[in-house]
Amino acid sequence: MAVVEIGNEVDGLDELMQADGPLYRWKAIxxxxxxxxxxxQxxxxxxxxxxxxxxWSVLSALQRLADQDRLPDFRIVSGGEWLNMAPIDTQAADESRLPPL
Incomplete structure (x- = not known):
């Protein structure tokens, strides 16, 4: 659904976000x-x-981390259109098991 880029000094997204959840996972490419x-995915x-x-929930959380300088060299390579949609309800963050910021 999207591809994101981070600087190679970050060991992995699992440092900043919980490990893969039941509704999404990350694959290094x-x-x-x-x-x-x-x-x-x-x-x-x-x-x-x-x-x-x-x-939307996952990408929004990553964007917030980047805005707080906690995610060096963050960029959405593809799939940025998901950030342009408004969340339908607040249940999305709970479903995605995103960590609190």
Missing amino acids: DSPKGFVWYEL VDSAGSESRAARTA
Whole structure:
């Protein structure tokens, strides 16, 4: 659903976010030298709106971490359109098991 980039000085997203949850997981993929790319994979077994809310929740949390300078060299490579949608309800963050900021 999305690909994000972080600087290679961050050991992994698991340092900043909980490990993969039941509704999403991260997969390291090929990336340019000096950067690490992760593909966000969202469980689409439920409804489309649930998958969209999960993507919005996860990417929004990462963007907040980057805005707080806690995620060096963060960039959304693809899938940024998920940030443009408003969450349908506040249950998305709970479903995604995102850590408090």
